[in-house]
Each structure stands twice: as structure tokens, then as C-alpha cells.
């Protein structure tokens with residue numbers, strides 16, 4: 001598959017056509033069991049490809065969580081390769097959730113693994129951690145820009161433990177999370193409709209905690225459903241930035257399997273609720 005337009009444009013087009021929802025493909029052992037599956041690479045494939053069959057043809061973004069595949073070793077990674085390829089083939093953008101972050105030279109290798117068209121794991125975007133310094137991500141940003149792909153940088157994560165670090169104040173008075181959002185925004189300056197450097201800000205964070213007015217990029221907001229955030233809470237949490245928010249949910253949809261129809265209906269319900277929110 002050849003990637004042409006910049007990621008910001010591709011994401012905006014996909015969201016316009018398919019709705020603003022990212023569904024996580026997180027094959028938790030408990031979910032496999034709930035679907036009547038054993039914990040094995042074959043069952044992992046059954047689970048993940050059922051989710052792809054249900055979702056990839058009509059939802060904007062799918063976000064496989066690499067950890068749940070890696071746990072099965074090379075057999076699990078082979079399943080992840082299939083999930084990425086089949087999802088993209090069906091028209092979904094794939095945001096690979098790997099939360100990578102390392103010194104610059106190693107970051108180049110990670111970026112090549114996930115963003116180079118010829119890599120077996122090439123996705124449309126990946127999650128990255130800036131906590132070795134935002135500048136250490138430069139190789140990933142460079143490769144993403146060149147290849148029309150995106151990165152989502154962890155700014156203010158949905159987990160309660162994130163606050164101590166991410167809400168702490170840097171020397172210039174901004175919170176660490178805000179400085180990440182601002183650094184992402186510098187890379188997106190001038191992009192239309194928006195740039196390729198997204199941020200991750202949990203749907204569970206306090207309203208108004210971050211100022212997104214200079215981001216000019218997408219905001220991935222995980223935490224909808226299983227972590228307690230609701231569609232209704234998004235407006236208060238994100239305010240004027242809501243149109244740039246890509247809400248994400250995984251377990252709350254996946255628990256409706258193994259029926260393809262039930263999975264699809266569950267994801268449609270969330271997407272429809274989000275559609276109503278965005279139109280109001």
C-alpha cells in the first residue's frame with residue numbers, strides 16, 4: 001500500500017468518512033477467556049482477526065496494543081503483522097500502540113520498524129514516549145513526515161500514576177504535559193487541516209488541564225469506557241479542542257465478542273454517540 005498525503009490529512013479524511021472513533025485491539029487474556037478461547041497464538045489470531053473483520057471496514061482508526069501480541073513471542077508478532085496488514089487493506093488507519101521512546105539512534109530503528117513502508121509491521125502511526133526528552137523522538141518525527149505517517153506523543157496519560165510526572169512543573173512554569181503538547185505543536189505549525197504529530201491525553205484527565213490551542217494536531221483520548229470516561233464527559237474535558245479529539249476505547253467494545261455483528265454494533269453505538277456530541 002502506497003502512502004501519499006500527510007498523516008494529518010489522511011486522518012481528517014478517514015474521520016470525516018468513518019466517524020471519530022479509535023477502537024483498540026487489546027487481546028487481554030480475560031477477554032480471550034470470555035470469548036471461549038484458550039490462551040494460544042491460534043486463539044490470539046482468532047480473536048484479533050475477528051475484531052478486524054468486525055471493525056476495519058467501517059471505523060476510522062484501529063489501535064492494536066503490541067504487548068498483548070508480543071507476549072506470545074514470534075508467533076504473536078506474526079499475528080500482529082497480519083492484523084496491521086488486514087486492517088489497512090480494509091481501509092482503516094492503523095495506530096500501532098507500542099509507546100516507544102529511546103535515545104535518538106535507537107529511535108531511528110524503532111521508527112524504521114513501524115513506519116518504513118517495507119517493514120513487516122509498517123503502520124500508519126505509532127504511540128511514542130517523550131520521557132527521554134522530546135528531542136530524542138526527532139528520528140521518528142522525521143521518518144513519519146517523510147512517509148506520510150504519524151506519531152502520537154504521550155503528554156498526559158489516562159492512568160492515575162501519570163499525574164505525578166506529567167503535571168509537575170518545568171523550569172519555565174509550564175507543566176511537563178503542556179510542554180509536550182507545545183513541542184508537538186511546533187512541528188505542526190502551518191499544516192492544513194492539521195499536522196502529523198498528535199498527542200495522547202487521556203479522556204480521564206481533569207477538564208482544562210492542557211491548552212491545545214497551539215497544537216494544530218490530533219489528540220488521542222484513551223480511557224473511554226473501561227477506565228471510566230464517558231462520551232458526555234469529553235466536552236468538559238477537551239472544550240474547544242473537541243473537534244481534534246480521537247476518542248479511543250478497547251475493552252468496552254471487545255467484551256461484546258465473539259460475534260462479529262455484536263462487536264460492530266457495540267462500536268457503532270459509541271461512534272454514534274460521539275457523532276451526536278460533535279454535532280451538538
Ligand SMILES: O=C(O)c1cc(=O)[nH]c(=O)n1[C@@H]1O[C@H](COP(=O)(O)O)[C@@H](O)[C@H]1O
Nearest residue numbers: 065097127157158202222226227249250251
Ligand atoms: O497510548 C495509549 O493508547 C494509551 C495511553 C493512555 O494514556 N492510556 C491508555 O489506556 N492507553 C492505551 O489505551 C488502551 C485502553 O484500553 P481500554 O481501557 O480497554 O479502553 C490500552 O491499550 C492502553 O495501553
